[in-house]
Amino acid sequence: MSRKLLRKSIPGIVDVARRANVSPATVSRFFNQPDIVSYAAKKRIETAVQTLGYVPNAAARSLNRGATGTIGLIVPTLDNAIFAELTQAFSMALSRNSRTMLIASHNYDLAREAVLVESLLEHRVDALALVGLKHEDATFDLLQRRGVPAILVWNYRQRQPLPCVGVDNREVGRRATQHLIDLGHSDILFLFAEARMNDRAADRRTGALAAMSEQGYRVPPARRIVCPYDVDAAKAIAVEALKSPSRPAAIFSGNDVIAQGVLFAAMSLQIRIPEDLSIIGIGDFRGSAAVEPGLTTVRIPSRRIGQRAAELLVEMIEWSTPAAQYDERFDVELVERGSTARI
Amino acid sequence: MSRKLLRKSIPGIVDVARRANVSPATVSRFFNQPDIVSYAAKKRIETAVQTLGYVPNAAARSLNRGATGTIGLIVPTLDNAIFAELTQAFSMALSRNSRTMLIASHNYDLAREAVLVESLLEHRVDALALVGLKHEDATFDLLQRRGVPAILVWNYRQRQPLPCVGVDNREVGRRATQHLIDLGHSDILFLFAEARMNDRAADRRTGALAAMSEQGYRVPPARRIVCPYDVDAAKAIAVEALKSPSRPAAIFSGNDVIAQGVLFAAMSLQIRIPEDLSIIGIGDFRGSAAVEPGLTTVRIPSRRIGQRAAELLVEMIEWSTPAAQYDERFDVELVERGSTARI
DNA sequence: CTGCCTTATGAAAACGTTTGCAGAAACATT
């Protein structure tokens, strides 16, 4: 009762129509194909919209049209530099194509991710981007059944169930490790992120360990530590490791956030970088160049990935092309700065 | 034609109903008030939903119910540590109240913010949170006319047109400055963020300059530099300033991002901190404690702000209370770490 | 003045839910 009354206060297209002395159809056309409505009507509608403060109802439109103009992005975390540039670029590219981003994060929990996917599908996103290759079966199933254009970003590998746009993280891990090896290091501490729900981290580890074993180096368990993507935690872990008498001469960090933590740990222990300790990161986040000493890292072109993913999704929506041939692999690049040195 | 055909492929509530041999109404009740539908029907509906892969259509529901279960948050930037914790806490608090966050960012451009507000209103958010006190008149107008519960977060001041939850940034600026003064500093370089579209920055500046003038200190124009919230840019600016022969003995940084840049600038110039230079930041972001030396800063309880804002909005929606008495001011706290010292 | 094309408009049927109302069936109470 009163609820209905209250709701009446917000004007709809028919209110505008009545006030402008036209039919709702004309008002709708005023917004969607302004060129086919007469000047006089346009004028009247315009003022009616103004005085009523009319704002179109996206739900109603999407219900009718079958499309929302909305595209989803699901990232592991927002709390962190890691996906900030990706998100930003994705969002910009979308708005250039007059669509809106719906973003959600699951904190590296794939079960929660499945829930988020469902929630985004309830909101009828026209397409969806997921970070990483590994997801619950339920997630893949749902996506496929609904036929929602979807894309996997950030990690790349051939022949995935969905098109993917990203970098080969095995290569990333390998490159970072190889750089340390090239500098003469063999006693390297590896700080990997927890890999269970994180295929990027898993791939980096695989690549790193492969690079080592190819050179005949073994990596004892004590030299493989799991470390969260968090400066404070990384610093604490690194401090512990660096205080040991058999401390490593180089540290491979799962990403730049960890690397920064390691850097600060070293500084707090008066360990000179890069003389006494080489540190390499992954990602080349914003700020990684500014740190002192500058962080040597493997650059991931996150802005380009984000932008390209958005463009591809738009393309997939507009042409409803079979998604198979959309894979795209970006190259990574070693950025050598001051945190590594020849032993 | 073919469009309609295609669309038919995605099952609706009536498809489920048909398959389960019940009416659509019953299926609807199955989702919304499961307890009043018979066990047998529930069973049949359940399997129908499963086999069809039915996902409810939020647009249709919201059209009927007049509420979307969705709450908007508009922040200046996502690209950055600044609002990460706020966003995270906001989002968590919402999902605890079974609502979804819609987030958008405008890059410190209030005109763009106005557009975003309109877009969120098109999506019929049930409520809306904006960062900061200052917004375009059009924004306030729109919000008021629609009667959408809205709240201003992050900055606090009495008697605002909308309820606000945050800290008094004049006090923040004052506290940071006072700390430097207490340590015996008077030659302080102030790195303020551009204040035109940013009332938080403006207030911090006001507070900082007030603290100075109360002590009878003047701050010459050369000691007030505008600096973006970006580590790299801040570092570059600070390097420039610190290379000057008349370099300051202390630097007030508009936030912790700037402060980090300053820190790295000092390190790159071999200026010892805090012996030769005191640095204070604002915010106490994640990681500010880990930096070496630890960053002295004024802590803003961003998680609590985010959470509280979300809770208040939910409250406002559910009770549709007059919004006036919802103001909430959080205290700030000076966190003294290693980057400042008595002169 | 008639007929034909163009342009601008309106009427009405969707789109996929929810929900008030009413009825049917089952059960309990006299």
Next chain:
DNA sequence: AATGTTTCTGCAAACGTTTTCATAAGGCAG
């Protein structure tokens, strides 16, 4: 056996748009 209560279900009317189809009005050629 009649009546009253529950419990469950279906019907149908919203919700606010868009879009198809049809029609009216205006312009122009003959």
